Amino acid sequence: MVAFKGTWRNSCIENWHAEGRLSDGAMMRINSRTTDAVRRRQARWTTEIGITSASGTALAKVDVEDADAFAIRLFRWITNPKRKLTIGITLGELARIGAGRRSGGLVDGHRPHGCRWPTTRSSAPTPARR
Template sequence: MANDDGMSPEVQRMIQEAQAMMTDEVMEETLRSKAGVDPSHLATLLDLVAIGITNGAWRNSCIENWHAEGRLSDGDMMRINSYTTDAVRRRLKGWCIESGIISASSSALEGTDVEDMDVLVGRIFRWLTNAERRLPTGMTLGELARSREDLEEYEDHADRALSGFTGQMEDKGVRFGLLRTACHGALACSQWWAHPTWPDRVERFIRVLDDATEPHWGSNGERRERLGVEPPSVEDRDILRSTLLESPWKLDATAAEWIVDAGIGYLTPETGLSAATASDQK
C-alpha cells in the first residue's frame, strides 16, 4: 500500500537505505575527491554553503521561469546570483560570530544545534522574500515578481527549500546539513562567483580576452568577432579583474551581458576541477 506521497513501502525502504549511507564522512570525501575542497576549512565551507542555499532557495525557483520569460537577462542573472550569494554568505558568517564560532576549522560547528540554525534560516528567508529588497538591476523583488501571486509562489519555494535545509539537520546534525549543502554548491555550481575555482576562472577569462587565437573563440576566432566592441568597463582589465573577483554584481548591465556572452561560464579553470559537472551561472 502506498503512502500519502504515492510511494510504496519498497520505495520508501530504498530511500531510507540511501539516506542512511549519507554521513559526514561521505560528504567530506565527496568535497575532497569531486571538488578538490578541504571540508575542514570553515571559510571555504561557508562559501559553498552560501552558493548551495542560493541555488536551491533562489535560482532554482520561479526566478528561472521569470528569466526564461525575459524578465531577467543572462547578465542580470549573473549579477543577482552573485549578489544573493554574497548576502547569504555574510549572514552565515555573522551568525558564526554571534554563535562564538571563530575557529578556522569547520569542526567548530559540531556543537551547534538546530534551534540556532533556525534563527539564521529565518533571517535568510526574510531577506530573500522581502518585496522591497532592491536587486542589483535596480528593481525591487516585488517589481520583478509583478504580482502578489508570483511573489507568493517564490515565497512558498523559498520556504520549502530552507525548511529542507534545516530538516536534514534534525536527522543528522547541523554539520551534516552544512556539508551536504556545500556539496550541492561545489558540484552543481562550479561556475559561480565565490566557488573556490572562481579566481582561476577569472584569470583565464582575462587572458582569453587578449588572445584571439584561443580555441575558446572557435577555430577562426569567429565567436570573438561576433561579440562586437567591448564595453568601456571591460576594456580596463585591472578594474574588470577586480570587479569580477570581488563583486560581479557591481558590473553595469551592458558589461555583464557582454561577459556572459563571451562565455566566462564555459571556461574550465586550470585547477583540475572539470566544469563538465557544473550548472550554468545563468
C-alpha cells in the first residue's frame, strides 16, 4: 500500500482535489475504489509468485526483479490516462479539466525518482530532487 500512497495519494491528484476538480465525495469514491483495486492486484501478484502469507518473512524472500516488475505494472495501471474512474471519466479527462494540460501530470510528478521511489517511501520527508 506504500506504492499506492506514493503514486496516487501524495500526487497531483490531491492538488486537483484541492483545486476543486474533484468534490470530497468523488475523491473518496476514487480513493476507495483505487485502494481496493491495488489490494486485489497485490493479492493476485503474490499468488503468481508463490507467496501464500503476508508475513514479513515471506515478503522478505521476494526477488527484487519480481518486486520491480509488480511496481512497474502497478504504476502503469495507476497512471494510465485511459483508466476509467468511478466518477465516470478517465484519468486523462480529469487531468485536462480546468487546466488544459496533458494527462502526463501524474506520471511527471514521479519521473525524477523512478518507479522504485514510491515503494521505498514511508512517512519520511520527500527526498531532494536530483
